[in-house]
Amino acid sequence: VHKITNLATRIPVTALIMDRNTFGYKLRRASQAPTKIIPYFRRLWRNRNIRKTSHGFLDFYGKVIDEIAKDSPSLAIGASNEDTWESVGQLQFDFLSQHGLKQTDHLLELGCGNLRAGWRFINYLAPYHYTGIDISGRVLCSALDTLVKHNLQSKHPLLYVTDTCACDFLPEEHYDVVHAHSVYSHLPIELINQSLEAVYRIVKPGGFFDFTFLPTENAPYSFCDEDFYYPGDCLLAACEKAGFSAAIMPDWKYNQLKIRAKKLGKQ
Numbered sequence: 001v002h003k004i005t006n007l008a009t010r011i012p013v014t015a016l017i018m019d020r021n022t023f024g025y026k027l028r029r030a031s032q033a034p035t036k037i038i039p040y041f042r043r044l045w046r047n048r049n050i051r052k053t054s055h056g057f058l059d060f061y062g063k064v065i066d067e068i069a070k071d072s073p074s075l076a077i078g079a080s081n082e083d084t085w086e087s088v089g090q091l092q093f094d095f096l097s098q099h100g101l102k103q104t105d106h107l108l109e110l111g112c113g114n115l116r117a118g119w120r121f122i123n124y125l126a127p128y129h130y131t132g133i134d135i136s137g138r139v140l141c142s143a144l145d146t147l148v149k150h151n152l153q154s155k156h157p158l159l160y161v162t163d164t165c166a167c168d169f170l171p172e173e174h175y176d177v178v179h180a181h182s183v184y185s186h187l188p189i190e191l192i193n194q195s196l197e198a199v200y201r202i203v204k205p206g207g208f209f210d211f212t213f214l215p216t217e218n219a220p221y222s223f224c225d226e227d228f229y230y231p232g233d234c235l236l237a238a239c240e241k242a243g244f245s246a247a248i249m250p251d252w253k254y255n256q257l258k259i260r261a262k263k264l265g266k267q
């Protein structure tokens with residue numbers, strides 16, 4: 001009931017939360033979307049080849065994103081057209097600015113992509129107060145184009161490419177807010193655990209970390225090693241283990257759910 005009352009309203013509950021590991025689910029998906037069967041096998045083949053030259057998951061996934069970004073950086077971050085790119089960026093900005101982000105805050109965006117939300121945060125915050133990190137060099141080059149397009153050079157955002165979840169190059173207890181949209185939906189649980197520990201170190205006491213995830217029932221599920229689905233309770237437990245106090249945010253309306261993980265203490 002907890003999960004159902006917290007679901008995005010635009011998508012029927014049953015379409016979001018179900019046990020995706022069952023054979024029945026996979027058969028139903030294939031029959032509902034027969035045109036996706038060939039692209040699915042192409043994706044498996046591409047990933048199999050990329051995996052052969054990769055060292056660990058993040059290296060593999062960074063190369064997958066880089067590969068897609070050769071043709072379209074926006075597609076690589078999941079936006080199939082300009083309208084989606086704009087609207088999902090706006091949605092993230094509106095939500096966070098209405099749920100605690102202040103103009104004086106220091107914000108870290110984990111998996112910032114090509115700044116579809118990031119350029120709005122950069123515009124809103126004081127100079128040097130935005131940091132964006134990503135594992136894809138190509139996507140970050142496209143982020144620089146977004147900066148230029150919106151004339152935001154004087155805001156001096158800090159943009160870093162990384163190949164780990166450690167965030168060890170970032171200062172301790174520096175960020176008021178950390179934001180990750182559609183990033184943990186692409187990571188296995190071991191890396192989510194590492195990332196949560198890293199975020200806990202760099203967020204200020206009294207600060208918070210918002211991240212979205214793809215929900216599923218019962219057991220975690222992964223699709224093509226690119227999309228990872230988790231039961232909400234599994235991620236809430238991971239947050240608690242890293243030291244946060246966490247809850248699903250009831251008024252986030254999108255096809256992923258959002259958790260706010262708070263680092264308790266004075267700000």
Ligand SMILES: C[S@@+](CC[C@H](N)C(=O)[O-])C[C@H]1O[C@@H](n2cnc3c(N)ncnc32)[C@H](O)[C@@H]1O
Pocket residue numbers: 058062065076077078110111112113114115116117133134135136139162164165180181182183186187195
């Ligand atoms: C689906 S895209 C979303 C991008 C951005 N958050 C947005 O909403 O536009 C996920 C992004 O996260 C990046 N990414 C995935 N895992 C990451 C990690 N562990 N650290 C930093 N970036 C990561 C990917 O390269 C990709 O650009």
